[in-house]
Amino acid sequence: MTTTASFPSTPGECGCPEYAGLSRRGVLGLGAGLIGATTATTMVGDAVLQTARAASGTARSTLVVLSLRGAADGLSMVVPHGDPAYYRARPKIGIPANTLWGSDGFFGWHPALRPLQGLWNQGRLAAVQAVGLPAPNRSHFSAMEEVEDAAPGSTTRAGWLNRLVGLEDRTTPLRAINLDAGALPSSLVGPTPAMSTSSVDSVVVAGGVNPREREASLRTLWGGRDDGLGRAAQMALGAVADFAPARRTSAKPLNGARYPSGDLGGAMATAARIIRGDVGTEVLTVDHGSWDMHSGMGNIESGLMQRSCTELAQSIAAFFTDLGPRADTVTLVTLTEFGRRIVENPNRGLDHGFGSMMMLAGAGVRGGRFYGRFPDLGVQGDSDLTVTTDYRSVLAEVVSTRFGASTASVFPGFSGPSLGAMSSMPG
DSSP states (O other): OOOOOOOSSTTOOOOOOOHHHHIIHHHHHTTTTHHHHHHHHEEEETTEEEEEEOOOOOOOOOOEEEEEETTHHHHHHHTTTHHHHHHHHOOTOOOOOGGSSOOSSOEEEEEGGGGHHHHHTTEEEEEEEEEOOSSSSOOOHHHHHHHHHHHOOSSSSHHHHHHHHHTTTOOOOOGGGESSSSSSOOOTOOOOOOOOOOOOGGGGOOOSHHHHHHHHHHHHHHOOSHHHHHHHHHHHHHHHHHHHHHHHSSSSOOOTTOOOOOOHHHHHHHHHHHHHHTTTEEEEEEEEEOOOHHHHHHHHSSSSHHHHHHHHHHHHHHHHHHHHGGGGGEEEEOOOOBBSSOOOTTTSOOOOOEEEEEEEEEEBOSSEEEOOOOOGGGOOTOOOOOOEEHHHHHHHHHHHHHOOOOHHHHHHHHHOOOOOOOOOOOO
């Protein structure tokens, strides 16, 4: 049994040396903390499991955390067309007001995000503007880890999602799954078991001609061992068995859903299949990037922003369509490590900034509106979008309303105002 690490989406055309290095250096550093004192990491097929005692169950609610890696520009995705300073700051890359949809007179959505209009019209999609970390942090490395740990000043290596699933005693790695074949994101690192896989069909016992014989052999080999390796092997085999309903679900998207080609479409299709399999998964994490657009952002017809928004919107829309009735139990939230500057640079791009935007979609969302207090762009002398809503306020509403979780336990030391963007679960 071994531990492997893989890398997030490549930096593409962003031109940021630090972010380019993330896929080579940063993730390896995160992977070093994968093995905790009460868990072990094992390889089963192509899946990496941080394992403990396996126990199956049904998830009453599922949270999908979609990370927009590289620092997404929230002012391009949800455009403050009602503030003339936006167009003065972006004479070449500003999104024309007459191309936006879902406008409330001040904000409107980027035209490439139009596949999400159905969710918006149904009241199942919302956005929070001017959201982010409580203090500026322009390093992709440290900001990403700060967002995912969500516990400033803590010396304990545990992410907020690991704390969330750790609030219950049902310790199975199937409760929290990262849709990547490598190391867990820091949000899932900690003492509570989790799993990382890029494919439903890869969560199997690898090796041998006959999988059943191979599994029986491994159970004979490890079944009597009461040490760390023995327990890890036993629990990994238990997780594979519990995951069988997901493997039996149709790999073909349902309800006419059509995912775009590419990594994000594939990951969201896998997420839908796991949820349809009803294996007790409460948290799924997905990465999409790069959003680090220092140049070549383009216009509404082409360029990096148009392509990224199109892939994002098509993937999310297909995901909720694919889920069918199960969509009533699933909430999706987007995160990014920080935003970008208000003023465009000479390369028709945007440099590292501060505030950005978060999306909420699906179950429990009070959608069809924009949330957050938006600052006057004309007085942002440092060219940063001021953060007026701590990102933990958004996440705290999600975990309290969808899971009934103690926000003090998930976000230690944090207390923030309610946005009213989420409604509580009935019963």
